[in-house]
Amino acid sequence: xxxxxxxxxxxxxxxxxxxxxxxxxxxxxxxxxxxxxxxxxxxxxxxxxxxxxxxxxxxxxxxxxxxxxxxxxxxxxxxxxxxxxxxxxxxxxxxxxxxxxxxxxxxxxxxxxxxxxxxxxxxxxxxxxxxxxxxxxxxxxxxxxxxxxxxxxxxxxxxxxxxxxxxxxxxxxxxxxxxxxxxxxxxxxxxxxxxxxxxxxxxxxxxxxxxxxxxxxxxxxxxxxxxxxxxxxxxxxxxxxxxxxxxxxxxxxxxxxxxxxxxxxxxxxxxxxxx
Amino acid sequence: xxxxxxxxxxxxxxxxxxxxxxxxxxxxxxxxxxxxxxxxxxxxxxxxxxxxxxxxxxxxxxxxxxxxxxxxxxxxxxxxxxxxxxxxxxxxxxxxxxxxxxxxxxxxxxxxxxxxxxxxxxxxxxxxxxxxxxxxxxxxxxxxxxxxxxxxxxxxxxxxxxxxxxxxxxxxxxxxxxxxxxxxxxxxxxxxxxxxxxxxxxxxxxxxxxxxxxxxxxxxxxxxxxxxxxxxxxxxxxxxxxxxxxxxxxxxxxxxxxxxxxxxxxxxxxxxxxxxxxxxxxxxxxxxxxxxxxxxxxxxxxxxxx
Numbered sequence: 001x002x003x004x005x006x007x008x009x010x011x012x013x014x015x016x017x018x019x020x021x022x023x024x025x026x027x028x029x030x031x032x033x034x035x036x037x038x039x040x041x042x043x044x045x046x047x048x049x050x051x052x053x054x055x056x057x058x059x060x061x062x063x064x065x066x067x068x069x070x071x072x073x074x075x076x077x078x079x080x081x082x083x084x085x086x087x088x089x090x091x092x093x094x095x096x097x098x099x100x101x102x103x104x105x106x107x108x109x110x111x112x113x114x115x116x117x118x119x120x121x122x123x124x125x126x127x128x129x130x131x132x133x134x135x136x137x138x139x140x141x142x143x144x145x146x147x148x149x150x151x152x153x154x155x156x157x158x159x160x161x162x163x164x165x166x167x168x169x170x171x172x173x174x175x176x177x178x179x180x181x182x183x184x185x186x187x188x189x190x191x192x193x194x195x196x197x198x199x200x201x202x203x204x205x206x207x208x209x210x211x212x213x214x215x216x217x218x219x220x221x222x223x224x225x226x227x228x229x230x231x232x233x234x235x236x237x238x239x240x241x242x243x244x245x246x247x248x249x250x251x252x253x254x255x256x257x258x259x260x261x262x263x264x265x266x267x268x269x270x271x272x273x274x275x
Numbered sequence: 276x277x278x279x280x281x282x283x284x285x286x287x288x289x290x291x292x293x294x295x296x297x298x299x300x301x302x303x304x305x306x307x308x309x310x311x312x313x314x315x316x317x318x319x320x321x322x323x324x325x326x327x328x329x330x331x332x333x334x335x336x337x338x339x340x341x342x343x344x345x346x347x348x349x350x351x352x353x354x355x356x357x358x359x360x361x362x363x364x365x366x367x368x369x370x371x372x373x374x375x376x377x378x379x380x381x382x383x384x385x386x387x388x389x390x391x392x393x394x395x396x397x398x399x400x401x402x403x404x405x406x407x408x409x410x411x412x413x414x415x416x417x418x419x420x421x422x423x424x425x426x427x428x429x430x431x432x433x434x435x436x437x438x439x440x441x442x443x444x445x446x447x448x449x450x451x452x453x454x455x456x457x458x459x460x461x462x463x464x465x466x467x468x469x470x471x472x473x474x475x476x477x478x479x480x481x482x483x484x485x486x487x488x489x490x491x492x493x494x495x496x497x498x499x500x501x502x503x504x505x506x507x508x509x510x511x512x513x514x515x516x517x518x519x520x521x522x523x524x525x526x527x528x529x530x531x532x533x534x535x536x537x538x539x540x541x542x543x544x545x546x547x548x549x550x551x552x553x554x555x556x557x558x559x560x561x562x563x564x565x566x567x568x569x570x571x572x573x574x575x576x577x578x579x580x581x
Contacts, residue, residue: 073479092485099483105476109498109577118494119484150578170484 020174020206021047021070025079028065038231039065042079045225045234049173052200052207054217055225056263057270062232063210067178070208071099083174095123097174098167102182104159106151112138112162113147119170137165140199157188164196168203175207181216190248193219201244214267215251218260226263228270236266312355319351320344353546361550374530377554383531385558387447387519391454392512398455399462399511400504406463407470407496408488424460428518431456433525450531454518458511462504469503470496501577505570512562520555532558 023045030037040062047053055063068074069081072088083091091097106115116134125133138144141161151159160180167175181189197220200207211217217224218240226236240259242250250256324343328335335343345354353361362377369376402420406413432453439449473495481491523533532551539548 071483073482092483095485097483099480101476101480103476105480107477107495107498109501111578121494122481122484122486122490152578 018049019046019082019085020049020051021045021081021083021208023066023070023079023081026066026069026076026081027078028062028069028074029077040069040076041231041233043232043234047206047208047223049206050204051223052209052221053223053225054209054211054221055227056211056214056217057227057232057267058212058229060229060232061227061270062229063227064178065232066227067176067208067210071097071176091174095119095170096172097176098170098172100160100164100167100175100177100180102179104151104156104163106159106162106166108151110150111147112143112149112151112154115151115162116166116169119166123170133169133171137169138162140168140202141165141195157184157192160184161192161195164199168199173205175205177207177209179210179212182212189213189216194248196220197244197246214260214263217263218256219246219248219251224259224263226266226270228267235270236262238262238266309355312352313345316350316352316354317341317344320347323347323351349543350545353549357546358549358553361546362553365547365550377532377535377550380530380532380535380551381554381558384516384519384523384533384555387450387522387531388454388512388515388558388562390447390451391518392458392515394451395455395458395511395515396462396508399459399507400466402459402463403466403470404492406467413467420460420463423456428453428457428521429524432521436522436525450519450522453522454515457518458515461507461510461514465503465507465510466500469500469507472503473499498577501573505566505573508570509563509566512566513559516555516559516562 023043026040026043028040030039043066055066057063065074069076070083070088072092081088084096113134116137117130120130120133138147141164143158143161143165146154164180181192193216209220221240224238224240225234228235238259242255321340321344324340324347365375365377371378373379406416435453436449477495481495520533523531524537532555535551536548539551
């Protein structure tokens with residue numbers, strides 16, 4: 001366990017919990033043809049075990065970049081971050097996180113089951129265990145019976161569910177999700193939000209969730225990180241500690257509306273000087 | 276979107292098959308071509324036939340002239356039925372191991388073609404793998420590969436035959452080397468594109484699994500490249516056949532379809548030349564069709580949309 005004297009914004013209440021992600025002074029500047037672009041500037045963030053943290057902000061605020069830095073898919077230009085007390089590279093090599101992309105990214109020549117087995121094959125698990133885990137996680141996202149289907153035979157929502165099951169199949173403690181439902185229609189999205197919440201309750205994973213939907217962020221998270229562009233930075237941290245067994249009706253309660261309002265205010269403040 | 280693209284690539288072979296509704300138009304075109312050929316044969320052979328009649332000082336009718344143009348022994352342009360008859364005769368009238376049998380010559384060429392195709396295919400894939408993994412090679416190797424294809428094969432072929440002959444290598448190998456020289460190129464170009472076809476998302480995915488380079492190659496890059504591989508293999512097998520035939524020309528016309536072409540032109544046996552050409556065309560079509568069948572089989576196993 002990591003003892004950290006500067007325990008962050010939440011103070012002593014959370015000091016006992018282990019930081020899964022510890023970001024300090026993180027900056028990333030992309031060199032582009034039009035000159036340097038500051039994707040992230042001096043970002044500090046602590047995410048603790050069992051948190052469901054949403055990163056919300058307009059496009060260009062660096063929320064996806066932050067997720068990619070955690071996943072070691074980008075390298076910072078300044079500052080640093082730790083994932084489970086080790087470097088992001090070490091965490092990636094140890095397969096400590098599952099990553100869900102904006103698109104399902106299922107391999108079209110593999111059946112749904114074989115797609116779920118892909119990370120397990122790479123890890124070198126025995127074939128019987130690969131199959132057992134694939135079946136178990138397909139059932140978890142309500143896709144039992146679709147093992148032998150090819151991705152093109154599934155709807156967009158089912159494909160994204162399969163890709164979530166794939167990220168869960170090697171049982172990482174940390175789940176990184178980059179606008180996983182961004183391309184889906186609202187009805188499917190609501191349904192998957194409920195399923196994801198249920199999954200989070202069942203599995204007690206730490207989730208970092210990138211979105212640009214305020215209702216989605218408030219509905220799912222226990223902490224919301226509001227970000228702002230040019231340069232990408234954190235402008236508000238909102239705690240949203242409602243009971244975890246939320247249903248869609250929760251979105252009509254005054255508490256929900258209040259938090260959503262604060263998120264919207266934050267987003268607006270981050271934008272005001274800009275427009 | 277990428278899936279969509281792959282799917283449409285896969286759907287192609289199925290669409291390429293002839294449907295009954297298309298048989299009519301195709302038949303009309305073929306008939307038109309045959310008719311044009313007969314017409315051309317009559318026009319081009321008329322002078323020779325007329326000379327022959329005049330040398331024999333015999334009177335002739337127009338019907339006899341036309342019949343003569345279509346049955347001349349050494350016509351400028353043989354009529355289709357003469358070519359087919361010569362082809363059938365040289366296939367059916369001699370045992371397959373006789374050097375007068377087109378089966379024998381076809382087999383000689385086919386074996387060189389297949390040997391060259393295998394060598395060229397492996398070379399082409401190996402070069403593509405080198406190019407995608409070693410950045411500097413793309414800049415340093417690719418220009419040489421492209422310039423290698425601008426040298427006329429007819430200039431290279433005798434050099435290869437003579438050089439290899441001087442160190443005692445004769446027969447199948449020199450011909451297949453020339454064949455491989457022609458066929459590796461489309462495979463390299465196609466496979467560089469195919470092995471680089473996985474989108475950034477799929478590559479990131481493999482990275483999050485901390486997959487090793489060989490794992491990424493065999494589980495992502497190689498399967499992604501299959502549609503590209505088969506497209507380039509179809510071009511390559513036809514090029515292989517051309518290479519094998521050209522490789523047979525400088526050997527002094529011993530055996531093979533190339534040898535038949537050369538012997539035919541020595542002795543002015545135009546019908547024999549055309550029969551060998553037709554045999555080569557049939558062989559090429561059969562080879563391309565075989566690749567197409569393998570393609571359908573593989574892509575169907577890879578879950579291609581119906």
